Amino acid sequence: MTQDQIRVKALLRWxxxxxxxxPWRCTSDPYAIWVSEIMLQQTQVKTVIPYWERWMKRFPGVEVLAATPMNDVLKLWEGLGYYSRARQLHKAAQIIAAEHAGVFPRDFNAVLALPGIGRYTAGAICSIAFNQPTPILDGNVIRVxxxxHGVGKSPKDKETNRHLWQLAGALVSIAGSCRTPARKVCSDFNQALMELGALVCTPRNPDCGKCPLRRNCHAHLNGRQHELPNLGPRPSVTLQRFAAFVIECDGHFLVRQRPDGVHNAQLWEFPNIEVTNPLTEREGGSTNTRSSKLDLLSGxxxxxxxxxxxxxxSFCTIKHTITRYRITIEVFRGxxxxxxxxxxxxxxxxxxxxEKLPFPSAHRRILVRLHHGEHGMIEPKTGAN
Ligand code: SF4
Known part of the structure; x- marks a missing residue:
C-alpha cells in the first residue's frame, strides 16, 4: 500500500x-448540503446549526426558496453576516428552478456555474451529495x-495552490476506488479531511497524539506543526468609527435601506456616517465643550x-468586529x-x-436597545455583520 492509501484508510476509519x-449529515439532499456549505463559509458550526434548521423548515426546497421575496430571505439570514451569500443562494435557486426544472444539477461544471459556488463548494456538494471523487480545498483541508505533506510554500502561491488541489484530488480518488460499496466513501473522505482540520489538526495546538495520520505526517514527525501552513503575516487590524442617528418623530424612526452593489446591500440601518475621532467625552477624553460638541454633531x-x-x-456605543475590522458605532438620539x-x-x-425588516447585527442591536429603552455601552461582538 502507498502512503496515501494508508492515510485514506486511516482517515475513513477515524x-x-x-x-x-x-444535522446536514443526516441527508444526501444536495439542496440541504449546499445551504449548509454556504452557511458554513466564515461561520462556526454552532452558529450555523439553528440557522440551517430554521432555513430548511421555511425553505425546504429550491422551488420554495426561488419563489420567496428577497426581503424574507435576508430576514431569515439576519445575524449570520456576509449577506451576499443569501443573495447568491436566492439567485442560484431561481436559476435551478428556471433552467434545471427545480432539480439540483449533478454535473460538477453545472454546479460550478451557479452564482456563489466556487470550486470548493462545487467539490463539496458533488462529493457529499453524489459521492463523486471531486476534491475540496478550504482552510481546514489546506492545514491538514x-x-x-510538508508543503512549506505559501498556499496562496499559485503553483502551491495547484499542487494542493492535486493532492486533495489524488486522495479523494483513492477513496473512490476503495472497495466498500455500502458506504459513500468520497463523501465520507472529504468530510473526514474537513473534520480532522476542525477538531484535531487545529491552527494553534494540533492534537497529534489523537490524530489518525500521525504515523504518516511530515509536520508531526519533524516537529513542524507550528510552521505549517505558511500563511505569512496576519493582515493588520483596521479601526473604523461611525456616528449613527436614531431620529424620532411622532413614534416613527428614520431608517434607510442600503443600495445594491455595496456591503450589506438591501439591508436596513439607522442613518450613519464614518468619522475619524471619538465623539463622546467618555470614549476619547475629549476637551470639547458641550456646545462645540453639539455643533459638531449637528454638522x-x-x-x-x-x-x-x-x-x-448620546444613546449607546456599539463595538463590533468583522474579520480584521474593529468597528465602533457611537449612536445619538434626537x-x-x-x-x-x-x-x-x-x-x-x-x-x-x-421588526419585519432585515438589519445587520450591529444595527439590530441598536433596535433591541430602542425596544428596551436601554442606554450605554454594548459589548463587543465578533464575526457576523
Ligand atoms: S499528526 Fe498532527 S500535524 Fe499531522 S495531521 Fe495530525 S494533527 Fe495535524
Missing amino acids: FATSARDL LTRV LSKECLGQSVRHLE ELPRRCSMPGGAKWLRLVEM
Missing part, C-alpha cells in the same frame, strides 16, 4: 467513529495537507440626513418636529414595522 452528529447630522438635528443625546422626506430613500417607520 471518521466512522469520530464524526460529529451534525500542508502539514501531512454631522446635516451631512448624513440632509438637515441638522439639534439636541442630540427628534425632528416633522416627518420630512430624507435623501437616499430613507423611511419613517414604527418599531413594529422595523
Whole structure:
C-alpha cells in the first residue's frame, strides 16, 4: 500500500467513529448540503446549526426558496453576516428552478456555474451529495495537507495552490476506488479531511497524539506543526468609527435601506456616517465643550440626513468586529418636529414595522436597545455583520 492509501484508510476509519452528529449529515439532499456549505463559509458550526434548521423548515426546497421575496430571505439570514451569500443562494435557486426544472444539477461544471459556488463548494456538494471523487480545498483541508505533506510554500502561491488541489484530488480518488460499496466513501473522505482540520489538526495546538495520520505526517514527525501552513503575516487590524442617528418623530424612526452593489446591500440601518475621532467625552477624553460638541454633531447630522438635528443625546456605543475590522458605532438620539422626506430613500417607520425588516447585527442591536429603552455601552461582538 502507498502512503496515501494508508492515510485514506486511516482517515475513513477515524471518521466512522469520530464524526460529529451534525444535522446536514443526516441527508444526501444536495439542496440541504449546499445551504449548509454556504452557511458554513466564515461561520462556526454552532452558529450555523439553528440557522440551517430554521432555513430548511421555511425553505425546504429550491422551488420554495426561488419563489420567496428577497426581503424574507435576508430576514431569515439576519445575524449570520456576509449577506451576499443569501443573495447568491436566492439567485442560484431561481436559476435551478428556471433552467434545471427545480432539480439540483449533478454535473460538477453545472454546479460550478451557479452564482456563489466556487470550486470548493462545487467539490463539496458533488462529493457529499453524489459521492463523486471531486476534491475540496478550504482552510481546514489546506492545514491538514500542508502539514501531512510538508508543503512549506505559501498556499496562496499559485503553483502551491495547484499542487494542493492535486493532492486533495489524488486522495479523494483513492477513496473512490476503495472497495466498500455500502458506504459513500468520497463523501465520507472529504468530510473526514474537513473534520480532522476542525477538531484535531487545529491552527494553534494540533492534537497529534489523537490524530489518525500521525504515523504518516511530515509536520508531526519533524516537529513542524507550528510552521505549517505558511500563511505569512496576519493582515493588520483596521479601526473604523461611525456616528449613527436614531431620529424620532411622532413614534416613527428614520431608517434607510442600503443600495445594491455595496456591503450589506438591501439591508436596513439607522442613518450613519464614518468619522475619524471619538465623539463622546467618555470614549476619547475629549476637551470639547458641550456646545462645540453639539455643533459638531449637528454638522454631522446635516451631512448624513440632509438637515441638522439639534439636541442630540448620546444613546449607546456599539463595538463590533468583522474579520480584521474593529468597528465602533457611537449612536445619538434626537427628534425632528416633522416627518420630512430624507435623501437616499430613507423611511419613517414604527418599531413594529422595523421588526419585519432585515438589519445587520450591529444595527439590530441598536433596535433591541430602542425596544428596551436601554442606554450605554454594548459589548463587543465578533464575526457576523
Ligand atoms: S499528526 Fe498532527 S500535524 Fe499531522 S495531521 Fe495530525 S494533527 Fe495535524
